[in-house]
Amino acid sequence: xxxxxxxxxxxxxxxxxxxxxxxxxxxxxxxxxxxxxxxxxxxxxxxxxxxxxxxxxxxxxxxxxxxxxxxxxxxxxxxxxxxxxxxxxxxxxxxxxxxxxxxxxxxxxxxxxxxxxxxxxxxxxxxxxxxxxxxxxxxxxxxxxxxxxxxxxxxxxxxxxxxxxxxxxxxxxxxxxxxxxxxxxxxxxxxxxxxxxxxxxxxxxxxxxxxxxxxxxxxxxxxxxxxxxxxxxxxxxxxxxxxxxxxxxxxxxxxxxxxxxxxxxxxxxxxxxxxxxxxxxxxxxxxxxxxxxxxxxxxxxxxxxxxxxxxxxxxxxxxxxxxxxxxxxxxxxxxxxxxxxxxxxxxxxxxxxxxxxxxxxxxxxxxxxxxxxxxxxxxxxxxxxxxxxxxxxxxxxxxxxxxxxxxxxxxxxxxxxxxxxxxxxxxxxxxxxxxxxxxxxxxxxxxxxxxxxxxxxxxxxxxxxxxxxxxxxxxxxxxxxxxxxxxxxxxxxxxxxxxxxxxxxxxxxxxxxxxxx
Numbered sequence: 001x002x003x004x005x006x007x008x009x010x011x012x013x014x015x016x017x018x019x020x021x022x023x024x025x026x027x028x029x030x031x032x033x034x035x036x037x038x039x040x041x042x043x044x045x046x047x048x049x050x051x052x053x054x055x056x057x058x059x060x061x062x063x064x065x066x067x068x069x070x071x072x073x074x075x076x077x078x079x080x081x082x083x084x085x086x087x088x089x090x091x092x093x094x095x096x097x098x099x100x101x102x103x104x105x106x107x108x109x110x111x112x113x114x115x116x117x118x119x120x121x122x123x124x125x126x127x128x129x130x131x132x133x134x135x136x137x138x139x140x141x142x143x144x145x146x147x148x149x150x151x152x153x154x155x156x157x158x159x160x161x162x163x164x165x166x167x168x169x170x171x172x173x174x175x176x177x178x179x180x181x182x183x184x185x186x187x188x189x190x191x192x193x194x195x196x197x198x199x200x201x202x203x204x205x206x207x208x209x210x211x212x213x214x215x216x217x218x219x220x221x222x223x224x225x226x227x228x229x230x231x232x233x234x235x236x237x238x239x240x241x242x243x244x245x246x247x248x249x250x251x252x253x254x255x256x257x258x259x260x261x262x263x264x265x266x267x268x269x270x271x272x273x274x275x276x277x278x279x280x281x282x283x284x285x286x287x288x289x290x291x292x293x294x295x296x297x298x299x300x301x302x303x304x305x306x307x308x309x310x311x312x313x314x315x316x317x318x319x320x321x322x323x324x325x326x327x328x329x330x331x332x333x334x335x336x337x338x339x340x341x342x343x344x345x346x347x348x349x350x351x352x353x354x355x356x357x358x359x360x361x362x363x364x365x366x367x368x369x370x371x372x373x374x375x376x377x378x379x380x381x382x383x384x385x386x387x388x389x390x391x392x393x394x395x396x397x398x399x400x401x402x403x404x405x406x407x408x409x410x411x412x413x414x415x416x417x418x419x420x421x422x423x424x425x426x427x428x429x430x431x432x433x434x435x436x437x438x439x440x441x442x443x444x445x446x447x448x449x450x451x452x453x454x455x456x457x458x459x460x461x462x463x464x465x466x467x468x469x470x471x472x473x474x475x476x477x478x479x480x481x482x483x484x485x486x487x488x489x490x491x492x493x494x495x496x497x498x499x500x501x502x503x504x505x506x507x508x509x510x511x512x513x514x515x516x517x
Contacts, residue, residue: 007119009071013045015054015087023091026107027172030216030436031242033098033107034091042076042083055089066092066101075111075119086111097220097242104241131504132511139514146516148480152188155478161190162454165467165476169483170195170442180482182445191453192476194467196484201448201464205404205434207413213425218396218433224251225429226396228382232262232288232415233402234435237269243435244269252276258382262291263402279379287369288403291376292414293354294365298380299421300351305384306392306423310347314420350417384422394429395422401437472499 015038022037038054046053053059061068067089075086088111090101115121128144129136139147155163166184170177184193194200203209223229224247236244249272251257259278261270270280283291299305354360362373383395397419403411419425419432453465470476472495479500487497 009074012069012071012074012087013085014047014052014059014069015040015085016044016046017052017054019046019054021054024088024110026103026110027439028106028110029104029240030439031097031104031240032439033103033242034094034101035088035103035107035110036091036093038087038089039077039079039084042085045085070108072109073111075114075116077114077116086114097246099246102242102246107241130511130514132514134505134510137514143514143516150516152478156188159477161188162192162452162465162470163475163477164188164190165192165471165479166190167194167467167479167481167484167486168196170197171438172483174443176483178443178445184480185449186445189449189452191449191465192467192470193448195442196489199468199490200466201450204408205399205412206409207411208416208432210413211416211420213416213419213432215434216436217426218398218431220247222396222429222431222433223247223398224255224257226251226257226394226431227255227429228258228260228393228395230260230262230383230395230397231269231435232397232399233404234398234400235261235263235267235269236398236435237272238267240435252278260379260382262288279375279382281369281371281375281379284368284370286406289407289410289414290359290365291369291371292411292418293357293360294362294369294376295380295383296354296414296418296421297360297362298377299384299418300354302380302385304380304386305421307347309423310420313425314347383418392423392430395419395424396429397424397432398435399432400435404434468493468496472496474499476503 019038019040022039024035024037025032026035046055048059050056050058055067057067069087069089073087073089076083077086078084090098090103090108092101094101112119113121115124127138128141130139130144130147131137152164164184166180166188168177168180181193184190198204205213205215208215220243223243229248229251231248234240236248248257248259252259252272256277259269259273259276260281261273261279262281262283263270264283264285266280266282270282272278274280281291358364362376365371365376366373382393384393386392397415399412399415403415416432422430424430424432448464450462450464453462455465456462467476468490471479487493487500490496
């Protein structure tokens with residue numbers, strides 16, 4: 001009789017008062033909620049009275065009372081050679097981020113990730129695997145290390161460091177990403193590297209880089225302090241539980257903050273926004289830049305721009321040309337464009353340019369985006385119109401991959417410019433920021449070796465190597481892939497898949513033995 005893959009639990013033991021208590025953070029998403037781990041030997045457990053368990057709570061617990069332990073919060077692990085219970089629950093002592101121990105549903109399953117040979121984690125690899133005659137077979141760590149080093153050295157000696165590639169994650173812990181980048185950039189000396197979500201070392205929000213915005217500038221409190229929160233390319237109601245529940249939702253309920261969602265489909269967040277006085281701009285995919293220009297036109301024609309902010313904190317043409325801040329020219333030679341042809345000569349020139357573009361005319365924007373002219377005007381009013389007492393509306397803008405993973409320069413430059421018109425940027429409740437996806441840990445060892453890249457912009461400035469193109473061109477002879485599924489992460493292109501398959505599982509040069517010699 002087969003054993004079910006998932007075995008249900010109808011009873012969860014309580015940690016005794018002498019259980020080990022550890023703290024950890026969830027590694028699923030960017031929030032990194034705080035959790036407590038209770039660990040104690042199998043065969044002992046706490047009682048239902050508060051004085052009898054480590055949670056210091058009476059059981060059973062009422063609905064929504066907290067400190068309830070679900071089956072997903074419990075597991076059995078090995079510790080010091082013995083079976084131990086572990087219970088991982090939200091840390092009720094946290095005072096920031098996941099205040100009071102609130103957490104996502106996914107974060108509440110951390111305990112199930114712990115290795116247990118009687119659970120689905122039993123399929124976790126225990127040894128390295130080597131493909132021999134088309135089949136993956138276990139080998140020792142010593143063998144794997146010798147093979148890795150030997151093949152790496154052969155490729156570097158025969159084909160050069162550029163033929164040695166590394167595709168790695170930029171999440172988990174910086175101890176990992178620091179060591180990985182140091183190995184590739186310093187020890188091997190290769191520019192043929194890329195993180196999981198990018199074909200090379202390029203900014204995910206290049207328009208913001210030119211403006212001078214930091215990707216993760218906002219604190220969670222900024223989403224609460226704002227009067228209007230614009231959320232584009234993601235629904236944090238469904239994907240960022242703590243950000244939404246503890247900060248955005250709290251602001252809407254306590255302060256009457258208004259939410260504007262810019263998404264091509266109606267999910268739970270947009271539905272909530274509409275029910276609480278906000279908006280859902282149900283946009284046609286690929287037309288974000290036009291929407292930003294349309295809203296900017298309304299702001300400019302209405303005179304709602306934050307002129308004091310613009311005059312004091314944004315660059316004029318001379319400051320950009322001279323290399324202040326990031327700007328479009330932060331080097332003395334040509335970068336993306338010819339000197340003086342990219343930026344405007346101050347705010348008035350920018351205003352004239354926006355108002356002269358067909359792409360900002362509201363009827364055209366409405367036709368292309370699928371959003372009514374009335375809603376475009378309403379969004380502009382909610383974002384930028386001064387209050388009755390003359391004070392500025394505080395607008396915070398959060399974007400994610402639906403905005404910057406397509407047409408990312410124009411989308412990020414246009415929404416960044418719109419933010420500046422609204423006075424948004426680097427002050428409480430008036431921030432523009434990515435909301436984030438996975439947990440961030442991409443700490444690298446020094447700078448990317450751009451000068452070793454064979455690829456260049458027009459002129460003399462080198463740019464980061466596009467690793468996907470480098471592979472497809474047949475330039476890579478060794479690839480170390482760490483913590484990511486390469487093809488799936490890079491939109492699953494057929495050309496990339498075919499090239500990688502041809503050089504590995506379909507190659508005629510297959511390993512025939514585990515004997516390294």
